[in-house]
Amino acid sequence: MMKAPPAAKWWIDLGLIAAAFAILPFLMPGGSLDLNPFTGHRLPFHAGFVDLATTILAFSLLALGFNLLFGHSGELSFGHAMFFAIGAYVSALFSKGFNVTGTLCGVGIGSLQLHHDAVNNLWISLILSLGLAALSAWLLARLIVPRSSGIYYAMITLASAQVIYFLAFHCSELSGGEDGVQGVARPSLPGFPVDWLSQSGGLHMYLFAALITFVAVAFNYWVVRSPFGSVLHALRENRQRARFLGYDANKYRVNAFVLSALFPALGGWLWTYFQQAINPDAGSVDYSGRVVMMSLLGGIHSFVGPMIGAFVYWDIQNSASQVTRFWPAAPGAVFVVFVLAAPEGINGLVESLRTALRRRSFNETARETEDAGGEVLP
Amino acid sequence: MSESGHTFAYAFKTEHLTRSFAGFKAVNDITLEIPSGGVRTIIGPNGAGKTTFFNLLSGLLPPSSGRVLFEDRDITGLDPYQRARLGIARSFQITNIFGKLSVYENVRLAVQSLYDGKANFLLPSGRMGDLHGKAVAILDDIGLSPAAEALAENLSHGDQRRLEIGLVLARDPAILMLDEPTAGMSPTETHATVELIQRISPGRTIMLVEHDIDVVMSISTTITVMQTGQILAVGTPEEIRDNEAVQRAYLGGLA
Ligand SMILES: Nc1ncnc2c1ncn2[C@@H]1O[C@H](COP(=O)(O)OP(=O)(O)OP(=O)(O)O)[C@@H](O)[C@H]1O
Ligand SMILES: [Mg+2]
Numbered sequence: 345m346m347k348a349p350p351a352a353k354w355w356i357d358l359g360l361i362a363a364a365f366a367i368l369p370f371l372m373p374g375g376s377l378d379l380n381p382f383t384g385h386r387l388p389f390h391a392g393f394v395d396l397a398t399t400i401l402a403f404s405l406l407a408l409g410f411n412l413l414f415g416h417s418g419e420l421s422f423g424h425a426m427f428f429a430i431g432a433y434v435s436a437l438f439s440k441g442f443n444v445t446g447t448l449c450g451v452g453i454g455s456l457q458l459h460h461d462a463v464n465n466l467w468i469s470l471i472l473s474l475g476l477a478a479l480s481a482w483l484l485a486r487l488i489v490p491r492s493s494g495i496y497y498a499m500i501t502l503a504s505a506q507v508i509y510f511l512a513f514h515c516s517e518l519s520g521g522e523d524g525v526q527g528v529a530r531p532s533l534p535g536f537p538v539d540w541l542s543q544s545g546g547l548h549m550y551l552f553a554a555l556i557t558f559v560a561v562a563f564n565y566w567v568v569r570s571p572f573g574s575v576l577h578a579l580r581e582n583r584q585r586a587r588f589l590g591y592d593a594n595k596y597r598v599n600a601f602v603l604s605a606l607f608p609a610l611g612g613w614l615w616t617y618f619q620q621a622i623n624p625d626a627g628s629v630d631y632s633g634r635v636v637m638m639s640l641l642g643g644i645h646s647f648v649g650p651m652i653g654a655f656v657y658w659d660i661q662n663s664a665s666q667v668t669r670f671w672p673a674a675p676g677a678v679f680v681v682f683v684l685a686a687p688e689g690i691n692g693l694v695e696s697l698r699t700a701l702r703r704r705s706f707n708e709t710a711r712e713t714e715d716a717g718g719e720v721l722p
Numbered sequence: 723m724s725e726s727g728h729t730f731a732y733a734f735k736t737e738h739l740t741r742s743f744a745g746f747k748a749v750n751d752i753t754l755e756i757p758s759g760g761v762r763t764i765i766g767p768n769g770a771g772k773t774t775f776f777n778l779l780s781g782l783l784p785p786s787s788g789r790v791l792f793e794d795r796d797i798t799g800l801d802p803y804q805r806a807r808l809g810i811a812r813s814f815q816i817t818n819i820f821g822k823l824s825v826y827e828n829v830r831l832a833v834q835s836l837y838d839g840k841a842n843f844l845l846p847s848g849r850m851g852d853l854h855g856k857a858v859a860i861l862d863d864i865g866l867s868p869a870a871e872a873l874a875e876n877l878s879h880g881d882q883r884r885l886e887i888g889l890v891l892a893r894d895p896a897i898l899m900l901d902e903p904t905a906g907m908s909p910t911e912t913h914a915t916v917e918l919i920q921r922i923s924p925g926r927t928i929m930l931v932e933h934d935i936d937v938v939m940s941i942s943t944t945i946t947v948m949q950t951g952q953i954l955a956v957g958t959p960e961e962i963r964d965n966e967a968v969q970r971a972y973l974g975g976l977a
Contacts, residue, residue, distance in 0.1 A: 581822050592801075
């Protein structure tokens with residue numbers, strides 16, 4: 345059940361993921377058309393649906409980070425959206441600038457300001473988002489890892505996300521409160537063949553997001569196959585045995601937590617420039633819970649599972665919204681069916697189908713070879 | 723083989739070591755030196771406190787009072803992983819392996835622990851010393867090479883116990899603590915395991931908890947007899963066999 349991902353060649357795996365990203369917008373059929381960013385020709389994409397594909401990428405990142413902990417290290421974080429929110433708010437505030445004088449959240453702070461025109465650089469914003477997410481993840485992990493495990497760990501991460509949510513909601517002088525930060529400008533990207541971000545979104549934004557997401561996916565893939573990844577699997581399977589072998593389990597758990605926070609933060613960063621706005625929902629229990637569902641739906645013990653889950657989740661929700669006003673319940677209903685009928689998720693289902701097929705063809709070959717009096721090779 | 727094996731007069735020393743469970747003293751004020759080298763066997767009836775004593779030495783449990791010294795340092799407060807790095811390795815009475823990982827991956831992980839502490843999430847798994855070579859050597863040693871690809875949980879009971887011995891061998895430890903390694907094994911498997919223990923014993927201290935009296939008498943350098951959380955006697959196999967208190971308390975008709 346908890347097998348490590350089957351050892352396939354990395355370029356095949358990553359190539360398939362790149363191909364999936366390339367066709368993702370085509371999997372979102374629709375009416376009105378978008379423009380080819382290179383030639384200006386009309387393309388068969390519904391702009392809204394291309395945006396759905398971008399949304400899927402952002403949530404894939406959230407799910408990948410979450411699953412580095414859940415699927416690979418066996419630890420359930422129920423608050424991973426907090427890092428999505430941190431990435432999103434940091435980039436929004438950095439890009440838009442802020443000016444707070446007097447008090448922030450009831451604490452006198454004097455004056456805190458950053459001017460929009462000073463530096464609206466996409467990459468500085470990225471570094472700040474990832475850096476602050478990593479720092480907060482590290483502080484939190486140092487606090488909770490030595491003291492909790494299992495359900496307590498899950499509950500403390502949930503409570504921590506609630507704190508972030510509360511701060512986003514109530515420190516409105518900085519965060520904009522319930523409305524969040526609106527009107528975040530997309531910085532332009534000189535040197536790129538297409539002016540990815542200063543255009544109105546749509547396919548431009550999708551291509552940019554796909555490029556960024558792919559780099560992160562490749563990094564995540566590398567990590568889970570590194571010696572570090574093997575130790576996470578060992579901790580997942582038998583933490584006590586790993587400690588008695590000489591592994592500093594808590595050090596690995598802290599590092600895994602920090603690494604796992606980078607992906608949601610990257611997703612939040614993309615989300616900000618995609619939506620050009622951000623509100624406290626980004627760090628809500630709702631988002632944290634959805635990502636658990638997506639990962640389980642896709643299959644937590646496979647590398648691509650969480651991304652498949654994000655895709656299926658949004659597709660179901662979107663399709664359902666066109667046929668019934670009860671659409672918010674649709675992903676939940678599908679989730680329940682999957683947890684009961686296919687606990688290893690969509691990917692697990694596909695894998696067992698493939699194994700069944702392989703076994704059948706193997707048995708047939710075996711029978712044939714037996715008839716021919718030959719040897720059976722594995 | 724380990725260098726540290728014979729440079730110290732004792733491997734472990736305990737001082738007034740005590741562990742209570744809800745007032746019941748499973749290990750009761752044990753002050754004992756376990757000399758370096760040789761096979762140091764602990765015997766005693768069920769519930770005597772042998773496993774609890776192992777747990778205190780290996781760091782699974784903190785003592786209620788008393789100290790544990792390893793070679794010449796106080797390790798009472800150290801975590802199991804720190805003790806493992808000092809050269810203390812143990813197997814468990816109830817087989818403790820990575821059941822859902824392959825036999826090869828079990829051993830490879832045990833070997834990899836030697837290289838812990840580097841930024842290993844950036845390293846490709848192939849670039850970390852000769853993990854593969856060492857893992858294969860251990861698999862050969864414990865006779866599990868043919869089963870390398872199998873999931874550990876699918877091995878027979880005896881093979882799982884041998885796999886666990888393979889795991890504890892990986893760091894080339896100075897002290898090897900084996901809690902009933904032959905429990906539940908067939909006579910053939912027991913024989914092979916005893917041979918394995920004898921083969922790996924030079925240059926290190928083996929601490930053994932064992933119920934099979936033939937095994938105990940044939941491979942022990944010294945035997946420590948425990949009863950109700952205390953030490954009843956220590957001696958060579960002959961001394962223990964001829965010890966009247968031991969005969970009365972434990973060996974009974976066997977002598
Ligand atoms: N974690 C625990 N909680 C409560 N009681 C315990 C615990 N561990 C051991 N004991 C008790 O301590 C006593 C000694 O147990 P221990 O497992 O050390 O015995 P043992 O000598 O290893 O026995 P066996 O030969 O059956 O393995 C027993 O009475 C046992 O019930
Ligand atoms: Mg015992």
